Amino acid sequence: MAQATGFAATAVVPERDVRAVPWYRSLRSRLLLGMALGSVAVLVAATLIVQASARELLLSQSQREIRALAEQTALGLGAKLGSVEVGAATLAEAVHGVGHDPRTFAALLHAAVKGDVDVAGAMLILEPAALAPGDPGYHWYVRRDGERFHTQSMLSPGYDYHDQPWWRRTVGRGEAWWSEPYRNAATGNEMFVTYNLPLRRDDAQPVGMVSLDVPVRRLAALVGAQTLHSPVQRLVLSPERLYVVHPSPALELRVSLDARAREVDNGALRPLLEAVRERRPANVTYSDPVTRMRRIAMVQPVPHSAWTVLVTVSERYALDELSRSTRAVIGGGLLAVLLLVLVLSLIARPITGPLLALSDSAGHFVRGDFDWPLPHTERSDEVGLLARAFDRARASIRAQLGEIERLARSRQKLESELSIARDIQLAMLHPAPVLRQGGHVLRAHALLEPAKAVGGDFYTFFARDGRQLWFAIGDVSDKGVPAALFMARTITVMEVAAGLGGTPEQALRAAASRLVEGNDTCMFATVLCGLMDVASGELQLASAGHESPVRVHADGRREFLPVQAGPPLGLEIADHYPVWRGRLQPGDALLAYTDGISEAFDTRQQAFGEDRLLDALLPDANPQQLCTALAGAVRGFVGGAEQSDDITLLALCWSLDVEGSR
Incomplete structure (x- = not known):
């Protein structure tokens, strides 16, 4: 209260x-006075604008510094490689001018190794009679190992330089080239690159070659020590774009720029790869897949060679000042x-x-x-x-x-x-019976799952004389309480019509005439009506607009029965409901269903469909197993989607009465 x-x-x-x-009493007026101090926000906005501009300037400046560093490194590497190439050319000229004394050749090889700290080994090969008739040729290699020198022949039992790819390429193409990094027993298991120069006599076909070996560590000394997390990284690429110098030992001499370009998302490194192939500088910004850091990368070709320098800088490092x-x-x-x-x-x-x-x-x-x-x-x-x-x-x-x-x-x-x-x-739904007659047994089962508290689907069974089973399954056009009331009326009318005897067609016609009366709401029901003789397996089916049932053969085959449908019950009285007649074989099963099975939708609005219906039917199963397996398949298909319609199943299995014959 x-x-x-x-x-x-x-x-x-x-x-x-x-x-x-009044305005002078409003909170707005007093709050506006205080919020006048909010002009400080203008300063904050201005700061953000300046920072955005400064960021672009810093990134641009960083790119210029990277370009300068790449050019400097490329020039340094070019000078180192160039000195080796000059040394090889000098050795080749000296060979032409000293006659063909093997001791002189050996002295030249030792001088070539001693005269350049970047050279760890030198090789001279001259074919027999290359310099003069009767000349036995020369094929020796000198390698430095600390303060000691090792000399070995390139022509010995089990080893012939004529079979080696480097000889065939140098003499066959007749042009100088740098090898890809390699290691073997001759290099003391140290990684080398080699410059190969063909030797000619009077500009004719090559008659030999000169090679100078350079340890990869001499090239790495140009860039110094670095790690994967170093803000600035300088990398060296071989002529075949293989990483010769890289902060990660796992990538050195194992991975190429081509492979890295495929690993980085969105093809960010492809412009670099194209620039290396075209021997021109280029720069990109990308996300490193290993460290997850944004980096700026610049490639610079080494002058007068097929080598390339790649410099990368962490974008965070470039923006540290900002x-x-x-x-x-x-x-x-x-x-x-x-x-x-x-x-x-x-x-x-x-x-x-x-x-x-x-x-x-x-x-x-x-x-x-x-x-x-x-x-x-x-x-x-x-x-x-x-x-x-x-x-x-x-x-x-x-x-x-x-x-x-x-x-x-x-x-x-x-x-x-x-x-x-x-x-x-x-x-109101009758339990499924089990009938035995003439050495055969007919087992039935039905399942109904309304979409709401009450629904419009139904099924019914009616045994005649202990040897015939009359059955029906139906679906009312609506859902909920109206459908439930019309369902109750329909099932009552159907059972009365079935009790009068006759064929399924007569039952449907009698039910149709009763349901039309007083049906102002224009509701209707689709019904499949059937009559099965237990002793003979004879089957009669008539449909009032209902889905065709499925026959499951004893051997596992499944097929829809071609039952011709008449109009649904409740809208009009049909002159004729065609009757399908056939005979089941022992072990066969019949399954009838409502459209709540075939038209069950999943979360993507895809229907269960007839193909999935046939696949879900188990061969050699009893009626309950048939219904349970199919209903379970529908529930698994729809997942979390809401049930859109009532689900009803009716199954019959006709087989030999093994138990009754005992």
């Missing part, structure tokens, strides 16, 4: 309580914001105090304490207007809660009645 009285007291609000608030400046700006901005908050708190305190009081009252309302005192209803500014709106809302909520409680009771009552109706509806 106290709550009712309070509700009545707040039902009428005086006119003065809802009139407009990050430090940004942190300083953010620190100053946070200090300014703190001062602004302090000033605004002083200005807004007399304004926010009443709002906090109203918020506290609103919290009590949320907890259901609608009698909690509501302050500031007498004020003439926005706070008073808000307080009076809260007061009206409190009264409205009280009324709505009462209505919700009444509706909840009504819904609970309705759900209880629907539950009872569901039980009554399911009780």
Whole structure:
């Protein structure tokens, strides 16, 4: 009674309580005065714009520095490779000018190795009679190992330089070339690259070759020590684009730029690969798949060679200066914001105090304490207007809660009645019988899963003279309570028609004439009606617009029976319902279903369909197993999708009566 009285007291609000608030009393005017200090935000926006511009400038500057570093490294590598090439050319010229004394050739090889710290081995091969008639030729290799020198012949039992690819390429093509990195017993298991130069006599066909070996560590010395997390990385690519110098030992001499270009997402390294092939500089920005860092990469071809230098710099490293400046700006901005908050708190305190009081009252309302005192209803500014709106809302909520409680009771009552109706509806469905006659047994089973509490699907069985089974399965055009009522009427009419005897066609015609009467709602039902002789296996089927049943043969074959359908029951009285006649063989099964099976949809709105229906039917199964397996397959297909229609299955299995013959 106290709550009712309070509700009545707040039902009428005086006119003065809802009139407009003068501008000089409004919260907006006082808050605008305090928010004038928000001009600090302009400084923050300006800082962000400057930072964005500075970022582009820094990245551009970083690219120029990377280009300069790449050019410097390429020139250094070019000078190192060039000195080796000059050494090889000098050795070749010396060979032409010293005659053909083997001791002189040996001295030249030792001099070539000693004279260049980058050269670890030298080889000279001259074919017999290359320099003069009767000349036995020369084929020796000298390698430096610390302070010692090792000499070995390139022509010995089991080894012939004529069979080696490097000899065939040098002499066959007649041009100088750098090899890819390699290691073997002759190099002491150290990684080498080799410069090969053909020797000619009077510009004719090559008659020999000169080779100088360079340890890969001499090339790596150009770039110094580095790791995968080094901000600046300098890499060297061989003529075949193989990583010769790389921060990762796992990638050195094992992975090429071509492979890395395929690994990096979105083809970010492909422009670099094309630039290396075309022997021109290029730069890109990409995400390293190993360290997940953004990096700027630049390729620079080594002059007058097929070698390439690749320089990469972490984008974070390039922007470190900007990050430090940004942190300083953010620190100053946070200090300014703190001062602004302090000033605004002083200005807004007399304004926010009443709002906090109203918020506290609103919290009590949320907890259901609608009698909690509501302050500031007498004020003439926005706070008073808000307080009076809260007061009206409190009264409205009280009324709505009462209505919700009444509706909840009504819904609970309705759900209880629907539950009872569901039980009554399911009780109308006859249990599946087992009939034995003439040495055969007919087993039946049915399953019904309504989409709602009650539905419009149904099935029924009716035994005649202990040797015939009359059965029917149907689907009403609607769902819910209307469908359930029409279903009850249909199943009653069908059972009465079946009790009169006759064929399935006569039963459907009799039911059609009864269901048309008084059907102002134009509801209808599709029905499949059948009559099975237990002793002979003879089967008669008639359809009123229903889906064709499936015959499961004893050998596992499945097929839809060609039952010609007449019009559904309830709309018109058909002159004729064609009857399909056939005979089941021992071990055969018949399955009838409603469209809740074939038209069950998953979350992607794909239908279960007839193909999946046939695949889900188990061969050599009893009626219950057939129904259970098919229903389980439908549930697995739809997943989390809501059941869209009633599901009903009816199965018959006809077989020899093994148990009855014992």
